[in-house]
Amino acid sequence: MQNTVGNAIFYAPQHGIRVLAEDGADDPLSKDNPLYEIYLKMDKLSQTVDLEDPSRTPGALDLDALSMYSWFREQGASADEIALFLDPSMNALVSLDASELSSLGQLAAIKMCGGWRNMIASNARGAQYQRTRNGNQSLATFLQSTLLPGTVRLSTPVSTIERTESSVKVTTAKGVFTSSAIILGMGPTMYSGIRFEPPLGMVNRLSVERSFNGVYSKCILVYDKLWWTEKGLSGTPSTPEGYTHVTFDTSDGVHPSSGDKAALAAGLSPRQYSLTAFLVGPRGAEWALLSPEDRKAAAISEVAGAFESEDAKNPT
Numbered sequence: 001m002q003n004t005v006g007n008a009i010f011y012a013p014q015h016g017i018r019v020l021a022e023d024g025a026d027d028p029l030s031k032d033n034p035l036y037e038i039y040l041k042m043d044k045l046s047q048t049v050d051l052e053d054p055s056r057t058p059g060a061l062d063l064d065a066l067s068m069y070s071w072f073r074e075q076g077a078s079a080d081e082i083a084l085f086l087d088p089s090m091n092a093l094v095s096l097d098a099s100e101l102s103s104l105g106q107l108a109a110i111k112m113c114g115g116w117r118n119m120i121a122s123n124a125r126g127a128q129y130q131r132t133r134n135g136n137q138s139l140a141t142f143l144q145s146t147l148l149p150g151t152v153r154l155s156t157p158v159s160t161i162e163r164t165e166s167s168v169k170v171t172t173a174k175g176v177f178t179s180s181a182i183i184l185g186m187g188p189t190m191y192s193g194i195r196f197e198p199p200l201g202m203v204n205r206l207s208v209e210r211s212f213n214g215v216y217s218k219c220i221l222v223y224d225k226l227w228w229t230e231k232g233l234s235g236t237p238s239t240p241e242g243y244t245h246v247t248f249d250t251s252d253g254v255h256p257s258s259g260d261k262a263a264l265a266a267g268l269s270p271r272q273y274s275l276t277a278f279l280v281g282p283r284g285a286e287w288a289l290l291s292p293e294d295r296k297a298a299a300i301s302e303v304a305g306a307f308e309s310e311d312a313k314n315p316t
């Protein structure tokens with residue numbers, strides 16, 4: 001589970017800001033955040049979204065035509081406030097800036113998540129909280145090994161999906177399969193690798209053509225000791241001015257500071273201590289163009305700067 005015990009850091013040296021907040025990584029500036037009132041308005045507006053059919057949301061066309069950036073500007077946010085507080089969150093969530101996102105789409109996402117705070121929280125209400133200790137691939141391999149042979153087929157890319165009135169034929173690199181229906185569980189940006197017969201309808205085609213992948217890199221810094229919890233820090237700094245927008249404690253277990261005696265007794269202490277810097281969105285794209293040495297140096301120096309820590313400079 002994500003360690004949220006200890007102070008979170010919000011570090012923006014060009015703006016002269018370094019704030020410690022006791023609220024885990026939840027919302028470092030909370031009510032002091034200049035966008036706070038707009039976030040509340042956004043939450044309220046998100047409740048009006050029709051999740052079954054977003055086009056039936058009141059004002060749907062206008063909201064869809066307006067980027068999230070423009071909507072925030074209309075509510076009185078400055079470009080600088082958006083760059084400092086909103087863009088880093090959107091980069092970490094979907095690897096895009098607010099200017100690249102439809103207001104309607106994001107309002108729908110906020111409603112689905114139960115509010116903006118849940119979207120950015122690192123505690124039990126939000127993302128990042130729970131992790132698969134041995135990696136997500138273990139879910140697929142576990143299912144494959146426990147279900148009847150042939151039920152789960154790994155490394156079997158689909159090249160064609162042909163639909164008739166009564167069945168769907170799926171052609172893969174390892175054979176052809178027929179069923180009455182299929183569920184396609186992949187992001188629309190990957191549809192282009194599949195030939196659909198008959199072709200996708202216009203709405204689907206438009207959503208595929210207008211979707212694109214952002215940049216999402218992670219730099220994992222592994223340490224031989226838990227120096228950040230020793231300093232009373234949660235390991236989750238926000239650093240909106242850097243290449244590294246957010247960092248999380250990705251030690252794969254429960255820290256002694258969590259006080260979770262049952263988990264500790266069950267042997268769920270971390271097998272490694274690590275902080276993972278997120279290099280995401282447009283700044284992540286700039287970081288990706290640096291040399292490997294410069295990428296490593298930038299991530300380490302930004303994390304060390306936020307923590308004001310010499311220990312941070314020496315990952316193993």
Ligand SMILES: Cc1cc2nc3c(=O)[nH]c(=O)nc-3n(C[C@H](O)[C@H](O)[C@H](O)COP(=O)(O)OP(=O)(O)OC[C@H]3O[C@@H](n4cnc5c(N)ncnc54)[C@H](O)[C@@H]3O)c2cc1C
Pocket residue numbers: 127128156157158159185186187190193194216217218
């Ligand atoms: C770098 C990165 C870090 C992330 N970190 C986190 C995180 O810390 N926490 C979190 O909650 N989320 C994280 N996410 C988001 C999370 O990974 C996704 O939300 C989640 O994986 C989506 O699951 P999915 O099953 O819908 O799609 P996917 O996991 O994308 O699964 C789609 C599957 O379809 C397969 N596929 C593609 N084309 C074909 C084809 N032609 N034939 C057959 N199979 C095909 C792919 O190989 C893939 O296995 C991260 C994403 C990225 C890219």
